[in-house]
Amino acid sequence: MTHAEVLIVGAGPAGIAAATAAARTSRSVLLLDDNHAPGGQIWRTDSLAPNPRDRHRDAALTSLQQSGAQLLFNTRVCDAPAPGILTTLSGEAITHIEYDKLILATGARERLLPFPGWTLPGVSGAGGLQALTKGGFPIAGKRVVVAGTGPLLIAVAAHLAAAHANIVCVAEQATLTQMAAFASAIASSPAKIWQGIKFRAQLRGAPYHTSTWPIAALGDTHLTSVRLTDGSRTWEEPCDYLACGFHLVPNTELASLLGCTFNGDFVAVDVLQRTSIGNIYCAGEPVAIGGLDAALIQGEIAGLAATDQLQQAQALHQRHATSLQRFVTRLEAAFRLRPELLTLAHPEDIVCRCEDVRFEQLVPYTSWTAAKLQTRCGMGPCQGRICGPATQSLFGWKPTSVRAPLSPVPVSAFIQFDLRTPTAPQEIP
């Protein structure tokens, strides 16, 4: 069994900041991630090589490398079998990692909502298409509509444009008024202004529509166009790809499995990012959808607090708490889903892709548990990661408890799960 004094799950900005801060002490710090390199969704990279276009990222990665924190990639957490121990999977190998302090920096994923045609080939998540492109998916010369809601849309469009995609338009469901309020929040941060200007420039004049959302993806075997509406006018945009995401939902499965207390959809933490479990901390999107700055600051606070650098942690909190909270509130207000989005799905549209469950099959049920039991919605390989948030938006259902394994695991790996006693059960025939 491996042991780390401070174990950090998730090597996005929050996890990187936490590891860097924690490793300033002499303690052993282990940072693990299921990707093959650090960066998380926002700084997703193929390597640790410097990226001249993002100095912020490079500075963070350099600090991390110099910090002495140990890095472990291609490793995902699949179980929390006992207090102080996580079970991880790398390839088909199971490892138990013992920790004194644990920092959860598990980030967020896109919310996907069902609408006619959303399962057609050519339709993907906005961040999903960005990740594919970073992985080498050929997007050059392809016509792409970016739609949905959230600050991610512009970033994705800019990234795809930089990869020589032809951005047809960006359709943001939020109103111009909502966006203006958000823009004023951005205006309080020079870094964000710079980032916004840079992204706008990269879009090369592609139209950015507010109060506009997709109502159907059209095509026989592959996407050929997207039907958009602004509520009064409806039109079609021919395209090859639709990159569509409706803001973010926190990745809180591990926190839930560990038994952390929640505050609504988010992990409850105190000013030092401590969860309800004394030696477990949480930072970044699982605490509140607050973006990059919040992730970096909360990650650093968690890293400091977990290594007893309490004064610095408290100082950091005091310096930033108010502005971070304001940003969270504005983000939430700016990208709140309009009610029209919740009525897009037709009865025959698939809601759960793993189990092919249609919208109409879910209508009779009054809870996630009952719907799961009778329709198997959310019981496939993704374990409700996609349809759980969708049905929460559509029907108001609350997700239920999380079970191990957190993601599919080869059956052979379960056999290595046993860690307490080397003895087999008695009297096995």
Place this chain on the structure above:
Amino acid sequence: MHYDVIIIGAGIVGCACARECATAGLKVAIIEHHIPAAATTAAGMGHIVTMDDSPAQLALTAYSRGLWQQLAPQLPASAEYEACGTLWVAADDEEMAGVSAKQSVYTAAGIASSTLSPDVLASAEPALRRGLSGGFLVPDDAVVYPPASAQYFLQQAQASGTVLLQARVIRAANHSVQLADATILHTGKIIIATGADISLTPTLPIQKRKGHLLITDRYPGLIHHQIVELGYLKSAHKLTADSVAFNVQPRQTGQILIGSSRQYGNDDPGLDQRILAAMLERAISYIPALARVSGIRAWTGFRAATPDKLPLIGPTEDHSVFLAMGFEGLGITNATGAARLLADHLLLRPSAIPLTPYLPERIKQEAYAHA
């Protein structure tokens, strides 16, 4: 409000009882404190199996399976009824030696079966490891998806006027049922069908017997039958020790359900990694390819075990209270038969098989016998 029958517990047994009573014209209410079919019913494999470890058990499982077969054409697709058969496999010659006696018992009971040589076994299930001594096939056994089957029974009952109440029952005796909110419902008869929950009948010698299951991603065609090791009977009969046995089921989705384990004295619903690992190791020892398949979810459930392995079906000392409990690992199979026998008893109809071996009074007699 007065009912002819109030059924407590909307698991598959309670739902089947509601259907039998309501379609016979009785005024029925069924009370569930949670969600129908969400406890033991949801945790089970859904194997419709004839079992011969006692004549009474064979009689009830065979009768119940026959009722399932009659129902099959009208079950909704969501019930996923599939007559895939049970394939019992012999790991060694000692296990194989018991097969001919087993086949005689099945034949005498009118249940089709056949003995498989090692070669035939290998071609029937190519994923099984080589070197097994043979198999015993019961082709008319089946599998169902239990929650959807229970839901079908419930819907049929509701279509015949059954009322589903969501409430917790705190007392059930003497023609009345008291709910947690102090409401009292009056009824001719009460059927307690609360599975492993004996809070209403605390003196019953029903023990929770914990089991683990794991479901895989989709691997259509990897296995074709419910496959169980013949050694299962040895392990399933032990009343005290923890045990695991090889027991796998192909789902219509192509997923594979892997079982099984049995534990007493463990009321914790959490996974027991040691047991889960032993269970999977055993499954892999029979089907090596399972090592590489992807497991997506593991869970536990509680069987309701009686001392003599037979269910409790019928009247109690309180002549208004009837039981349909204690089905151990055969609740899905026996739901149809138990419900029909109980309805026959309540309606004074002749029954196809005698109810006597399952009457709750035997438990008391046993207690006297041991005193």
